[in-house]
Amino acid sequence: MSMDSSLLRVEDLTVRFSRRGVPELTAVKAVNLELAEGEALGVVGESGSGKSTLARAIVGIQRLTSGTVEIDGHDLSRYKRVPLHLRRKVQMVFQDPASSLDSRQRVGSAVAEPLTVHSLLERSERKARVAEILQMVGLNEHHAARFPHELSGGERQRVAIARALAVSPQLIVCDEAVSALDVSVQAQIINLLIKLQDQLGLGLIFIAHDLTVVRHLAHRVAVMHQGRIVETGPTAQVYDHPQHPYTMALLSAVLPAHPDDRLPDRIMLNTDVGELDEPTERTPIGGCAFRSSCWRWKENGEHAICATTEPQLDEISAHHLHACHFPTAKAILPAGGQ
């Protein structure tokens, strides 16, 4: 990615939660990201990996502890309150449209609301714009008069996307936007996002725990573990030639649902991620945060460096980076699936 074409640049982003009497939690730790116009970045990781906090920080609804978020050349982290004309550039779509939409607001008014807030278009022009956006997301003007409860889950998510598109953003951040949908409907929304992006040149950050969905959508992928990006690169590179043991474990846990796909070789984590209940283990002091779960650490003879030095993101090939002291390319997904 060349520097000048970047739509989003996140540098050294850290978000820390602290409250008296509770151990401090670093939800996002020194994350660097870049996104070009029209590009889709998938962010994968398990619950608690910090991916949602990262999303919120990019959109500006989560205060940063340190670092910068630059959109289209404007550093948002400089502002205490981001001005509206900059906010417009990034919009977000959440997981559950049933709760992110106002149940008493008709679809048309929900989609028009951002236009009002941002004082875009004359009142008279808004109706036409709403109809146009509804059409873009595969709905029609009849939907404008409906209430959210009269719609199916898939239609509601289309409305949420329409609302995000209303102010013509340059970047959309989707946090688990298809996770609550049924498979048959999920596919429609994935395809809609791909189409909209290609049509409008939108940047897309797609946060998900489902690796199969991300494979379809994303040009590039970033794997998060305990607040850090542990591997990132072009989607095909990362999926087919993973370097980090955590990426491999995630890929190995995918249960293929398509009849032509075979089960990947399972990797057993030393401990289930998320099943470490001692907070001291959750944030090991010094060393690699993945160490206690790492299946390769033991295999490799428990290298001392893993316990003492936190691995930094290293470039393995063009734009493919990993944070592991002992990366090994190991194919996890069975070859020849398609």
Add this chain to the structure above:
Amino acid sequence: MDGISGLSTPLNAVEPANGRPTVLELRNIDVLFRRRNQSVHAVRGVSLDVGAGEAVGIVGESGCGKSALALSVLGLLPPSAQVSGSARMHGQEILSMRRAELRKWRGNQVGMVFQDPMGSLNPLMKVGQQITETIRAHTAVSRKAARRRAIELLEMVELKDPKRHVDSYPHELSGGMLQRVMIAIALSCEPSLLIADEPTTALDVTVQAQLLDTLDRLRTSFGMALILITHDLGVVGRVCSKIHVVYAGRIVESGPLGAVMRSPEHPYTMALLSSQPRVGSKSREPVRSIDGYPPSMEDPIVGCSFQPRCIHATDECSHSDPALVGVGDGRRAACIHVGALDRRL
């Protein structure tokens, strides 16, 4: 009803194709929810058999009635639900049992695991107590023996450090660990059938994979039958040997897992399979999707319920309601065009 204990000879033993004795036999189960002026026909004439030790997947999308079906069998639906048909377990009719009888039967014969373990467990009680409570409700054992049994069960479900966690409170455990506790409770009376409703849906993928391994091991070692209810074909594929595909309250296709996945007979199954996102896809490759949305269960369904979304639909499909008919090799499908379709479209 007969009031005979589950140990007596089954009255109407049906031998399924695989030769195992039948544990559960459902015939024409119908579930109708009535609310003020509307009614929801959630389950429409479902019949199926579950053999001893067999792992059966019930797959469908949200709102298709798969959970209502399970709850109806367990007698756990609210009074607003009208359940009709016949559900026999070891030959004994369940649907006509009285509440007290049903409660006793449930604990001894069927275990249940739901999606949200945090919502099913009492947050103010140690997990060990919640297991011993169940054990002591169904068997006459001392407190001490029950506790020993609880630790044993936690070991069986492969919870880490069971001796310590028997005294943990639910909030001290992760979602995956809690689900293991739920399974331990479900297994405490050694049921012959375990019903798991979306047991791994709320879990991370690596945790999910390990929990499914555990379930599978337990099924084999207890010789118990498993009904796995899920929307996720990957989960079914990992655990089950038989599958029932449910659409709009009705089984549209069923049969041995491999055969159904490889060569589906019903257009819905075909569409469902081909709309799965694939981990080996090309980047930016659209997913084949099914147009439209599942029907609302509040409106009466005329003709085939899948017809409005079906690419194979003909005029006939909009008025004739296809019956679930045998298509050979232990398979059934409900489509008037069965056998005449080009698969994978």
